[in-house]
Amino acid sequence: MANSYNILLLGSGGRESALAWKLRQSPLCARLFIAPGNGGTSAFGENIPQAPTDFESLKTFCIENKIDILLPGNEDPLVAGIQDFFKADEDLRHIIVCGPSKAGAQLEGSKAFSKKFMQRHGIPTAAYRSFDKHSFEEGLDWLSQHLLPVVIKADGLAAGKGVIIAYTYEEARAAYTAMIQEAQFGEAGSRVVIEEFLMGIELSVFVLTDGEGYVLLPEAKDYKRIGEQDTGPNTGGMGAVSPVPFADEAFMEKVIEKIIDPTIHGLQLERITYQGFIFFGLINVHGEPYVIEYNCRMGDPETEVVMPRLDEDLVALIVDMEKGKLSNRQARQKPQQACTVMLVSEGYPGEYSKGKAISGLEKVEGSLVFQAGTKSGIEGLVTSGGRVLAVTSLAENLDDALATSYRNAELISFEGKHCRRDIGWEFRKED
Ligand code: AMP
Ligand code: GLY
Numbered sequence: 001m002a003n004s005y006n007i008l009l010l011g012s013g014g015r016e017s018a019l020a021w022k023l024r025q026s027p028l029c030a031r032l033f034i035a036p037g038n039g040g041t042s043a044f045g046e047n048i049p050q051a052p053t054d055f056e057s058l059k060t061f062c063i064e065n066k067i068d069i070l071l072p073g074n075e076d077p078l079v080a081g082i083q084d085f086f087k088a089d090e091d092l093r094h095i096i097v098c099g100p101s102k103a104g105a106q107l108e109g110s111k112a113f114s115k116k117f118m119q120r121h122g123i124p125t126a127a128y129r130s131f132d133k134h135s136f137e138e139g140l141d142w143l144s145q146h147l148l149p150v151v152i153k154a155d156g157l158a159a160g161k162g163v164i165i166a167y168t169y170e171e172a173r174a175a176y177t178a179m180i181q182e183a184q185f186g187e188a189g190s191r192v193v194i195e196e197f198l199m200g201i202e203l204s205v206f207v208l209t210d211g212e213g214y215v216l217l218p219e220a221k222d223y224k225r226i227g228e229q230d231t232g233p234n235t236g237g238m239g240a241v242s243p244v245p246f247a248d249e250a251f252m253e254k255v256i257e258k259i260i261d262p263t264i265h266g267l268q269l270e271r272i273t274y275q276g277f278i279f280f281g282l283i284n285v286h287g288e289p290y291v292i293e294y295n296c297r298m299g300d301p302e303t304e305v306v307m308p309r310l311d312e313d314l315v316a317l318i319v320d321m322e323k324g325k326l327s328n329r330q331a332r333q334k335p336q337q338a339c340t341v342m343l344v345s346e347g348y349p350g351e352y353s354k355g356k357a358i359s360g361l362e363k364v365e366g367s368l369v370f371q372a373g374t375k376s377g378i379e380g381l382v383t384s385g386g387r388v389l390a391v392t393s394l395a396e397n398l399d400d401a402l403a404t405s406y407r408n409a410e411l412i413s414f415e416g417k418h419c420r421r422d423i424g425w426e427f428r429k430e431d
Contacts, residue, residue, distance in 0.1 A: 004030035005096075005315060006066055009045070010052035010082075011073030012038045013236075014342070014372035014390040015300035019073055019314075020044035021370065022307040026315035033065065039381050040371025052077045055085045063091055069318055071098045078102075078296050079109035079157060083273070096322045097275070098208075100296050104267065104274040107294035111193045112155050114294050121266035123259055125291045126151065128195035133180055143172050143194060154179050155191035163234075165197060200285040201426070202292065203244045204302045205255055207278050208317055209264055213327025214278075215317060216256070218242045218309040218338075220302035226349055228422045235349040236387055239423035241339045241398060242305040246284060255282065255289045263294075275321050304370045304390040305338040340392040341405045341423050345373070346416025348386035356383040356415040363411040366404045368392045383414055398424050 005028055009020055017040050023029050024044040032045030035058065041047055050057045053076050062070070070086060072078050081102035086092040099105070106113040112130040117123075131139030143150065152175045154162030162179075166172035179192050203221045207214040220242035226232040247255075259280055267274045279295035279302075298306065307314070311332035320326055345352035354373075358381045361369060370392060373385015389412065393404035402424055409419055 004028055005068040005319070006031045007033070007045075007069045007071060007315070008058070008062060008065075008067045009034045009071045009073055010058075010077055012036050012041075013073070013300050014370045014387060015298055015303040016073040017041055017044075017370035017372065017390075018303045018307040018392075019071065019298070021368070022310070022314045023071075026313045028313065028315040028319065031065070033061075033067075035061075038371050038384070039374030039376040040369070042376070053080050053082075055080075055082060058082075059085075059089065059092060062095060067095055069096045069098065069315070071318070073297060075105065075108050075157065075295060075297050078105040078276075081105075096318060098318050098321065099276040101273040103272045104276075105296040107278070108296040109157060110155055111153050111293070112191050115193060115195075117266060117270075118291060121262045121269075123262050123266070123291055124289065126196040126198050128193050130155070130191055130193045131176075131180070132191045136180055139176060139180070139192065139194065140173065143176055144169060146172070146194065147196070148172075149197045151195045151197050152176050152179070153193040153195065155193060198283050198285050198290055198292070200283040200290075201246065202281065202283050203247055204299050205247075205260070205280040205282055206298060206302070206306060207260060207264075207280075208321055208326065208331075209274060209276070209278060210321045210324045210326040211274050212264070212268065212324060213329070214260065214264060215326050215329050215331040216252075216260070217331055218306045218333045219244050219247045219252075220299065220305050222299060222302050223420060223423055226420075228420055229425070233349055235344070237299070237301040237342065238344065238420040239339065239341045240299075240301045240305045241337070241424045241427065242302070242309050243333075243337065245427050251284065251287065251289065255280070259289055259291060300372075301340050301342055301387075301390050304340040304392050308368060308392055308394055309334045309336065309338050334394065336394040336396060337398045337401050338392060338394045339398060339401045339405055339424055340370070340390045341402075341409055341419050342372070342387050343389045343391065343409060343412060343414075343417050343419050344387050345383055345385070346418055348418070352386055352416070354382070354384050357381070358383060358388070358412065358414045360412040364391075364408045366393060367408040369408070369412070388414065388417075397429070398427055399429055402428070
């Protein structure tokens with residue numbers, strides 16, 4: 001057995017910065033490469049220019065650099081079948097891939113697939129029906145009798161934008177028609193799921209599974225809306241906290257028994273190869289957990305609080321995953337409270353400009369700054385995306401963690417810097 005591993009991490013966001021930070025701490029990590037990475041990931045490894053979905057050039061790179069572990073951070077390469085590509089190739093087969101097969105990635109890649117999967121395995125989720133262009137009229141009829149609000153979802157990947165919560169029939173019909181008939185989300189919207197609206201608080205639960213056993217990672221709650229008190233349009237995520245106060249032992253027992261165990265058992269029964277992270281997007285409806293969505297990867301910005309709270313060697317966990325040794329493994333969690341606050345570009349999630357100089361990072365004390373939409377060049381560190389930096393802090397309580405993140409957020413500057421001021425609002429003791 002190798003005692004150190006060359007690792008290739010795919011992606012370029014805050015999630016990948018937090019993963020790179022965590023991998024770098026492991027004595028089992030030899031060389032770490034990030035494709036394509038960002039302005040911050042180069043502090044933990046070497047950025048390489050390959051795109052995460054360019055399998056052929058990743059293949060060449062893996063062979064030339066003797067890569068032992070491939071960790072896709074984002075869903076695109078997984079949904080496009082990178083695991084199958086590696087396992088079908090004689091020269092790549094020996095590489096540990098931390099991520100599911102294309103079939104497994106359908107849990108995220110197709111909402112119609114994941115809803116049917118949950119139905120087959122009795123996993124609690126919102127009641128639904130799915131329609132396509134052949135059943136378009138039937139879907140319109142169904143919509144007109146549905147209770148409001150009603151949730152309308154494009155089947156495929158739509159970068160988090162394919163979900164509409166409609167409060168009027170007019171809005172519902174318009175969203176449904178735009179998805180199916182006007183191909184608003186291209187192929188992703190050619191099939192549409194119409195589902196019941198669930199009222200409750202959301203949380204994100206993560207496991208790393210070897211296909212049979214799994215370890216539970218720290219749970220988190222993210223704040224998706226741009227505006228304070230959860231108003232305005234959805235974003236990729238404006239901040240997160242971990243742990244989640246209502247996810248106590250009794251609640252997590254229900255999550256394990258009703259959701260995690262049946263999901264992993266279901267994958268096994270259906271002979272779907274799944275070694276990697278499963279992200280359960282859950283909602284707590286009067287103390288009962290329901291699945292809103294599955295993702296086949298870690299969350300962003302959740303990873304920016306989950307990794308700092310994970311008191312384990314991530315490379316060792318991935319190696320144990322490969323060996324099928326996760327059944328008897330527990331992942332220790334740091335008892336502290338963690339929060340992350342995203343600093344975003346002015347205008348995000350709408351249009352925003354890039355290339356703004358970032359300064360003040362050297363003044364930060366007591367927080368970890370995970371870079372997301374940043375780029376470093378001859379002109380120094382500049383913004384290159386909507387979500388720019390995640391400022392993570394750990395403390396004995398959430399108020400202190402937030403105070404540290406907000407204090408440090410003030411010390412960082414770039415033109416148009418914006419953040420939500422109320423991360424963790426429903427769990428705070430102050431105010
Ligand atoms: P998704 O892309 O499936 O995660 O949906 C995006 C967001 O829409 C979720 O994070 C929820 O806030 C909301 N959402 C999705 N489905 C439902 C539902 N059935 N009931 C209430 N809210 C939902
Ligand atoms: N924070 C939600 C996601 O990563 O999909």
